[in-house]
Every structure is written in C-alpha cells, then in structure tokens.
Amino acid sequence: MQRIGVFVCWCGSNIAGTVDVKQVAEMLKHEPGVVFSTDYQYMCSESGQNLIKDAIKEYDLTGVVVCSCSPRMHENTFRKAAASVGLNPYMVEIANIREQCSWIHKDMPVGTAKAVILGRAAVAKVHLNAPLTAGESPVAKRALVIGGGIAGIQTALDIAEAGFPVDIVEKSPTIGGKMAQLDKTFPTLDCAACILTPKMVEAAQQEKINIYAYSEVDSVKGFVGNFDVTIRRKARFVKEDLCTGCGLCTEKCPMKKVPNEFNCGMDNRSAIYIPFAQAVPKVATIDASYCIKKKTGKCGLCSTVCGVGAIDYDQKDEFIEQKYGAIVVATGFEPISVEKFDEFAYSQSPDVVTSLEYERLMNAAGPTSGTLLRPSDKQHPHTIVFVQCVGSRCDAKNEKGKQYCSKVCCMYTAKHAMLTREKYPDTDVYVFYIDVRTPGKNFDEFYRRAVEDYGVHYIKGMVGKVVPENGKLKVQASDLLANEQLHIDADMVVLAAAIEPDKSARPLATMLTASMDTNDFFTEAHPKLRPVESPTAGVFLSGMCQGPKDIPDTVSQASACAAKVIGLLSKDKLTGNPCVAHSDELLCNGCSSCEKVCPYGAITYADKEFRMPDRTTAVRRVAQVNPAVCQGCGACTVACPSGAMDLYGFSNQQIMAEVDAICK
Amino acid sequence: MENTNLKERILEISGVNxxxxxxxxxxxxxxxxxxxxxxxPHQFVDMVEKGNIEPLMASESLWTCLSCFACVERCPRSVEPAKLIEAVRLAVIRAQGGNHLKPQDIPDKLDDELPQQAIVSAFRKYSK
Known part of the structure; x- marks a missing residue:
C-alpha cells in the first residue's frame, strides 16, 4: 500500500477564488492510502516546496499528489522537489485544478466538487505508479537551419560563432531571402543589399557553415539531439564546384523570356541564370522548365561557352544524409495574392502593384534600374495612391484576407511614400490608412517625418475601388475625418498586401511534427516565456515563420534562437523521458498496427523464439520499442488490438483507475 | 440619445453586429x-452601435441607398452595412404599417431599360 501525501495549492486566488481548497484537502484526506493532506497559498514557492519535502520525510510518503496548475507548468518543479529528498520523481502526480477546473468554473460548489474528483483520480493513479529511471542519449553536435533568409543566416552565424557546425538548407538557388529584394530598410533607410550581402558572404566564408542552396529537406526522423535528416540537392544542371559565376552563359542563352522572380516577374531573365549579382553561392542554375536543351534536346549553347565545363545537362538530384542535434525553422513569408481583391483592379492594370513590386521599381538593380516608371507606359507617375491593410485585419468569415495585422506594412509604406517624395518632389503621394501602427524604436518619428517633412498626404479611410480609365486609375476612397468621398486620378496604386507563411512551411511542420496555428505560423512552446522554441523538443523557430515581424525583430529572434540551439548542443547527453512504450511480447500478435502509427519510427519487429506449453518452441514476430527514440505519445497503446503495448507512467491500468475514480 | 429597444430591434432584424x-x-x-x-454607410454602423437611430429613421438616406450591397461585399470585417440600412428602413415601414410597393403595381412601372435587379431591390426597400 502506498503512503500518499496530498498538497492542494491556492495559486493565490487563481484556484482559491472558485475552489474551496480547504474542503478539497479535507475530502482527499479520506481517500485510501492518503496519510497526509494540506493546502498552501503558493505550492510552487520555495516554502511550498519545502512543505512537500518535509512531509515526504516526516510521513515517509511513497507517493505525492499536487492539486495545482497544469503539469506543463510545474510538474517538473514538484518532481525535482521530491527527488531532492529521495523520492522517485515519477511518484509525483499533478491534478490540474486550475486550467481544467477553477479557471473554467464560476460557481464555488461546482468547482470544489470537480477539484475533489480530479484529486481522487490522481490518488487512484499514484496507487499504481512505479519508480521510473530516465535513460540518456547523446547529442549530435551539428545544427540544421531550414531557410537562408536573414533569419536563417543570422541564426547560422551565431551558432557557428560558438563553434558548432551548421548546415543551411535553402530552396532557391541563392541565400538572402526576401531581404535581398528590398531597396531601403526602415527607419534608418540604409540600403538592404549593403547590410545583407556582407552577412551572406560571411556565412559563405565561415568555416563552420555549409550552405546547401537549391536544396530541400526530404525527410526527418529521430528526436532531439539525434535527428536523421535527408536533404535533397536539386539538380542545377551546373556543377557547383566548377562554376565561377562569370555569367557568360546567362548572356549567351537564347531563351530570354523567363519571368524574373527576383523582380517579381516585372522583367525577364534567361533560362540559365544567376538570381542577382551578389548571389551566394554565385553559381548559375538551369531552369529546366524553360531550357531549350532540356525541352527539345537541341541548343547546348551554355555548355559551349562555359570555359570551365561546368554545365551538366544530365545532373540528377542528390541526396545527403546527416545527423543533427537541433533543427531551426526559418522558412519566412510571402505576400498574399491580391488578385482576388477585384475592387483594386490588380489584374486589370499593370500600374496597380504590390508593395514588394514597388520595392523592385525603386531599386537600382530592379527592372527600371531604380528610376520610378509606371509599368504600363514607362512614364513618371505624378500621383500615387498607397492602400494599407490589403488583406490584413479581416474578419474570420472573410475568405480573401487574414485576421492578423501584418505588422510591417505601416512602416514600409511610410518608407515608400517618403522615398518617393524625396526623389520626385513633383509627385503627389496619398496613403490611405485604417490605423498607423508604429510601435518600435524611432518608428513613429519616421512616420511623422513622412507627413511633416515630406508632405505625404495621410488620409484616414480606405480605398473602395480602383477603375483603370484612359490611362489613369480612378480611385474612389473615403476620407473619414472629413466625412467625404474622394475621387483621385492616380497614375499608380500600391497595395500593401498582407503577408502569410511560406507555402513550404506546412509540409515541413508535418515532417518535424511541429505544431502550427490556423494561419500556418509555427507555434512557440510558450508565447511569452519560450518564444523561439517549438513545443517539439529540438526544433527552434527563427523569423517570420513564427509570426509577422520586421528585420530588427527577426534578427533579434534569430540570435535568441541561436542561443537556445547552442545551449542544447553544448550538452553531451540529454536525459530522456522514461515514460516510454513497451510491448508485452506474450500478448503481441505481430500485426504491425503500432509500427504504422508510430510518428517517431521507434517500433521495429523481430522474430523471437518462445517456449510453448508442451516443451516445444515456436518463433513469433513481436514488436520491440527503442526507448531512446520513443517520445511516449501513446499512439501505439491505442492502436494495439491485443493490449500488448503499454506506456510506463501512463499504463492502461493507471488510466482505467483514473476513469474509475472519476466515475465513482 | 440612446434608444436601447430600437437598437436591439434593428440588430435582430439585420443580424448585424x-x-x-x-x-x-x-x-x-x-x-x-x-x-x-x-x-x-459607415455612419449607419456607428450610429446604430451608439443607439442613435431616430435621426437615421428620419433621414432620406434610407431611400437613397441603392441596396447594391457593394459595402457588404467589400467590408473586410463582414459587418454588412447595407443589411443594417435595410433593417432601419424596415423599422420605418413596419411602424407605418403599409407597403410602399405592392406586387400589383409592378406591371405599370415596367420599362425595358429597368434591370430586374432593381425591381428585386425595390421590393426589399419598399415593402414589408
């Protein structure tokens, strides 16, 4: 018989406000095996923990039930306290009477009755608890960063700085990401390329960093400290080690009508291409869907002109297998498609552009070499209308947009408006806003400068429709403060499109078993206290993949993420979770159900000899669990038709005992 | 200024929040x-929320709204202002207890230029 102590926490008024904690302690005192029961204001405080430790010693407790908050919060705290006085930490059970009881009830008698039932279930479980010992697993001292934008680059640089090898996997032919497409950066207006390209070069030169550009993660197996990752290096049809990036092939390539994604499709590139002058690695790539040689077998001009023989039309995808201790997700974002907003006429006129397209139109390396010309007739625009919140801050029922604020649009629109007025003072610039959101260092000052020093017309209201007519864009909008409807003949309209996570994020999350929210942003382990970790151990989050953020925020988060990775990689061994599955070989019927549902690949089958009743032996196929790989999710215990699979610490018997106690 | 009963009725008729x-x-x-x-339209939403409904009921705006529902289509927050305007209009019509447009009046008013949608809208606007 266990000797159980019950400790009921008030959590200030969080629990005590709707649960009569004294009564709960009193009621649980009469449960079988309970030899001590008490309550305390803050059980997690040092004196609260001491109360538990003293009781364990004084009453010689063999099991502890703490009625408090979610085990996610303080299970570890109480387990450590128990372990410090010699009680096996897995003899501690938490009854969650806060999140699952006091916080969701208003009525004291109802809350109290439920708290007693939850406590009773925990006591019933402890009766069947057995001491468990955690195993240890080694840590592969190498990190994988998925995504080579500013977030991925910064995280990789910081991890490499600490001495650990890092691989960056980037799906496009060069690292640099979205920041490489930007012209200037707010609020200081330094040129994006001038601050980004040195970081790209640094990443390329850093000995500890290995860049797999034009590559994708193909599969991920394993667990924290021991991920087995397969990386697919897509065929460039150019030998990366030989290509010098001279660019001769791109000049000679006869197929020059490929939409240039770097300039948002506003100009063309050749079928063999280097995305931009400062690309890293500066290596040509053949776009097989446009290459004449790849499509018809005739041409081969690039191969003829290449002085180093780097062209290889028969190159195949290559697969690399590598072990990693930690994985960083830095998959970034994309602007949403604005075509579905018919009222803004994006599909009807080339002069209606997105902000990212406008960014390229302002950039010296863009399609107009930095001179602002409207796409339709290459003339200087004299009236430009900026529309904010296109697809941001929409109602949940609105299928075109997103519910969140995209966070960066207010500032980049102020930047665009300011730069336009500075370069072309004869241009009238209107910004239609719902709210101007500028929380950030020197952000509001920046916006005020656009208004006060540069004379940008900020109008509180929204654009209702844009109609292309006689070479102009007729803009109909409301000025809410003047209570007027405005009609503006504009030359260009710029849409601040909402941003959304990159499309590659969702399949990657499935591979990593990392959770996402309804918008496909990766979820952090705790929104305030663990913002750069995924709830999946060993997976970390850097940059926009976790939520909208600007460059300063992204870089801060990237470095924070690196610190967490370094913390993990500097450990030699990780203590595992002893609550893993095991199979009862006598019951196992070899059906493979468990093997199929296991998300971690922890279950294998082996043929084993069993002694039969009549002194014969028989060979049977039975399941075996690798405890180092098992994460204790319990999927196999549910799938097993013969009840052979069971989880230490959460056995079928223990769970039934809890259910019985609740239903008593 | 606030007329709670009237506001509740308008919200109930329109289903708008x-x-x-x-x-x-x-x-x-x-x-x-x-x-x-x-x-x-935005003032309708604001004034109904504040319960300031009598001025709306007395206003010509009720009848000048085309019921084209462009505001409903484009509202990013799914507020549906035209439904609110319609509800205020209905409150007026119901209070007066009379249809302003009867089906039997329609044939006399028909004209080749008149789009069918306008007749449907007119029914929405002028009858119970």
Whole structure:
C-alpha cells in the first residue's frame, strides 16, 4: 500500500477564488492510502516546496499528489522537489485544478466538487505508479537551419560563432531571402543589399557553415539531439564546384523570356541564370522548365561557352544524409495574392502593384534600374495612391484576407511614400490608412517625418475601388475625418498586401511534427516565456515563420534562437523521458498496427523464439520499442488490438483507475 | 440619445453586429451613391452601435441607398452595412404599417431599360 501525501495549492486566488481548497484537502484526506493532506497559498514557492519535502520525510510518503496548475507548468518543479529528498520523481502526480477546473468554473460548489474528483483520480493513479529511471542519449553536435533568409543566416552565424557546425538548407538557388529584394530598410533607410550581402558572404566564408542552396529537406526522423535528416540537392544542371559565376552563359542563352522572380516577374531573365549579382553561392542554375536543351534536346549553347565545363545537362538530384542535434525553422513569408481583391483592379492594370513590386521599381538593380516608371507606359507617375491593410485585419468569415495585422506594412509604406517624395518632389503621394501602427524604436518619428517633412498626404479611410480609365486609375476612397468621398486620378496604386507563411512551411511542420496555428505560423512552446522554441523538443523557430515581424525583430529572434540551439548542443547527453512504450511480447500478435502509427519510427519487429506449453518452441514476430527514440505519445497503446503495448507512467491500468475514480 | 429597444430591434432584424466594425471606411469608399446620402454607410454602423437611430429613421438616406450591397461585399470585417440600412428602413415601414410597393403595381412601372435587379431591390426597400 502506498503512503500518499496530498498538497492542494491556492495559486493565490487563481484556484482559491472558485475552489474551496480547504474542503478539497479535507475530502482527499479520506481517500485510501492518503496519510497526509494540506493546502498552501503558493505550492510552487520555495516554502511550498519545502512543505512537500518535509512531509515526504516526516510521513515517509511513497507517493505525492499536487492539486495545482497544469503539469506543463510545474510538474517538473514538484518532481525535482521530491527527488531532492529521495523520492522517485515519477511518484509525483499533478491534478490540474486550475486550467481544467477553477479557471473554467464560476460557481464555488461546482468547482470544489470537480477539484475533489480530479484529486481522487490522481490518488487512484499514484496507487499504481512505479519508480521510473530516465535513460540518456547523446547529442549530435551539428545544427540544421531550414531557410537562408536573414533569419536563417543570422541564426547560422551565431551558432557557428560558438563553434558548432551548421548546415543551411535553402530552396532557391541563392541565400538572402526576401531581404535581398528590398531597396531601403526602415527607419534608418540604409540600403538592404549593403547590410545583407556582407552577412551572406560571411556565412559563405565561415568555416563552420555549409550552405546547401537549391536544396530541400526530404525527410526527418529521430528526436532531439539525434535527428536523421535527408536533404535533397536539386539538380542545377551546373556543377557547383566548377562554376565561377562569370555569367557568360546567362548572356549567351537564347531563351530570354523567363519571368524574373527576383523582380517579381516585372522583367525577364534567361533560362540559365544567376538570381542577382551578389548571389551566394554565385553559381548559375538551369531552369529546366524553360531550357531549350532540356525541352527539345537541341541548343547546348551554355555548355559551349562555359570555359570551365561546368554545365551538366544530365545532373540528377542528390541526396545527403546527416545527423543533427537541433533543427531551426526559418522558412519566412510571402505576400498574399491580391488578385482576388477585384475592387483594386490588380489584374486589370499593370500600374496597380504590390508593395514588394514597388520595392523592385525603386531599386537600382530592379527592372527600371531604380528610376520610378509606371509599368504600363514607362512614364513618371505624378500621383500615387498607397492602400494599407490589403488583406490584413479581416474578419474570420472573410475568405480573401487574414485576421492578423501584418505588422510591417505601416512602416514600409511610410518608407515608400517618403522615398518617393524625396526623389520626385513633383509627385503627389496619398496613403490611405485604417490605423498607423508604429510601435518600435524611432518608428513613429519616421512616420511623422513622412507627413511633416515630406508632405505625404495621410488620409484616414480606405480605398473602395480602383477603375483603370484612359490611362489613369480612378480611385474612389473615403476620407473619414472629413466625412467625404474622394475621387483621385492616380497614375499608380500600391497595395500593401498582407503577408502569410511560406507555402513550404506546412509540409515541413508535418515532417518535424511541429505544431502550427490556423494561419500556418509555427507555434512557440510558450508565447511569452519560450518564444523561439517549438513545443517539439529540438526544433527552434527563427523569423517570420513564427509570426509577422520586421528585420530588427527577426534578427533579434534569430540570435535568441541561436542561443537556445547552442545551449542544447553544448550538452553531451540529454536525459530522456522514461515514460516510454513497451510491448508485452506474450500478448503481441505481430500485426504491425503500432509500427504504422508510430510518428517517431521507434517500433521495429523481430522474430523471437518462445517456449510453448508442451516443451516445444515456436518463433513469433513481436514488436520491440527503442526507448531512446520513443517520445511516449501513446499512439501505439491505442492502436494495439491485443493490449500488448503499454506506456510506463501512463499504463492502461493507471488510466482505467483514473476513469474509475472519476466515475465513482 | 440612446434608444436601447430600437437598437436591439434593428440588430435582430439585420443580424448585424456593428461592434465588428474597425472603422476603416471601405463601405463609404465603395458606395456608388455616396453623394446622395446624408448619412453614409459607415455612419449607419456607428450610429446604430451608439443607439442613435431616430435621426437615421428620419433621414432620406434610407431611400437613397441603392441596396447594391457593394459595402457588404467589400467590408473586410463582414459587418454588412447595407443589411443594417435595410433593417432601419424596415423599422420605418413596419411602424407605418403599409407597403410602399405592392406586387400589383409592378406591371405599370415596367420599362425595358429597368434591370430586374432593381425591381428585386425595390421590393426589399419598399415593402414589408
């Protein structure tokens, strides 16, 4: 018989406000095996923990039930306290009477009755608890960063700085990401390329960093400290080690009508291409869907002109297998498609552009070499209308947009408006806003400068429709403060499109078993206290993949993420979770159900000899669990038709005992 | 100023929740008959939310709204201002207890230029 102590926490008024904690302690005192029961204001405080430790010693407790908050919060705290006085930490059970009881009830008698039932279930479980010992697993001292934008680059640089090898996997032919497409950066207006390209070069030169550009993660197996990752290096049809990036092939390539994604499709590139002058690695790539040689077998001009023989039309995808201790997700974002907003006429006129397209139109390396010309007739625009919140801050029922604020649009629109007025003072610039959101260092000052020093017309209201007519864009909008409807003949309209996570994020999350929210942003382990970790151990989050953020925020988060990775990689061994599955070989019927549902690949089958009743032996196929790989999710215990699979610490018997106690 | 009963009735008839409005003004920006209206779509939403409904009931705006539903289509917050205007209109019609447009009056008013949608809208606007 266990000797159980019950400790009921008030959590200030969080629990005590709707649960009569004294009564709960009193009621649980009469449960079988309970030899001590008490309550305390803050059980997690040092004196609260001491109360538990003293009781364990004084009453010689063999099991502890703490009625408090979610085990996610303080299970570890109480387990450590128990372990410090010699009680096996897995003899501690938490009854969650806060999140699952006091916080969701208003009525004291109802809350109290439920708290007693939850406590009773925990006591019933402890009766069947057995001491468990955690195993240890080694840590592969190498990190994988998925995504080579500013977030991925910064995280990789910081991890490499600490001495650990890092691989960056980037799906496009060069690292640099979205920041490489930007012209200037707010609020200081330094040129994006001038601050980004040195970081790209640094990443390329850093000995500890290995860049797999034009590559994708193909599969991920394993667990924290021991991920087995397969990386697919897509065929460039150019030998990366030989290509010098001279660019001769791109000049000679006869197929020059490929939409240039770097300039948002506003100009063309050749079928063999280097995305931009400062690309890293500066290596040509053949776009097989446009290459004449790849499509018809005739041409081969690039191969003829290449002085180093780097062209290889028969190159195949290559697969690399590598072990990693930690994985960083830095998959970034994309602007949403604005075509579905018919009222803004994006599909009807080339002069209606997105902000990212406008960014390229302002950039010296863009399609107009930095001179602002409207796409339709290459003339200087004299009236430009900026529309904010296109697809941001929409109602949940609105299928075109997103519910969140995209966070960066207010500032980049102020930047665009300011730069336009500075370069072309004869241009009238209107910004239609719902709210101007500028929380950030020197952000509001920046916006005020656009208004006060540069004379940008900020109008509180929204654009209702844009109609292309006689070479102009007729803009109909409301000025809410003047209570007027405005009609503006504009030359260009710029849409601040909402941003959304990159499309590659969702399949990657499935591979990593990392959770996402309804918008496909990766979820952090705790929104305030663990913002750069995924709830999946060993997976970390850097940059926009976790939520909208600007460059300063992204870089801060990237470095924070690196610190967490370094913390993990500097450990030699990780203590595992002893609550893993095991199979009862006598019951196992070899059906493979468990093997199929296991998300971690922890279950294998082996043929084993069993002694039969009549002194014969028989060979049977039975399941075996690798405890180092098992994460204790319990999927196999549910799938097993013969009840052979069971989880230490959460056995079928223990769970039934809890259910019985609740239903008593 | 606030007329709680009236407000509740308008909200019940329309099924609109004016609190969803983020005051972006896209409804009034999109309104094709803006200049003819004393109170504009965004003001309807604001005034109903404040319970300031009598001035709306007395206003010509009720009848100048084209019921084109452009504001409903384009509202990013799914507030549906035209439904609110319609509800206020219905409150007026019901209070007076009479249809302003009877089906039997229609044949006399038909004209080749008149789009069918206008007749449907007119029914929405002028009858119970």
């Amino acid at each position: 004016p609190r969803k409005c983020m005051k972006c003004g896209k409804c009034s920006a999109t309104c094709p008959n803006y200049d003819e209206m004393e109170y504009h």
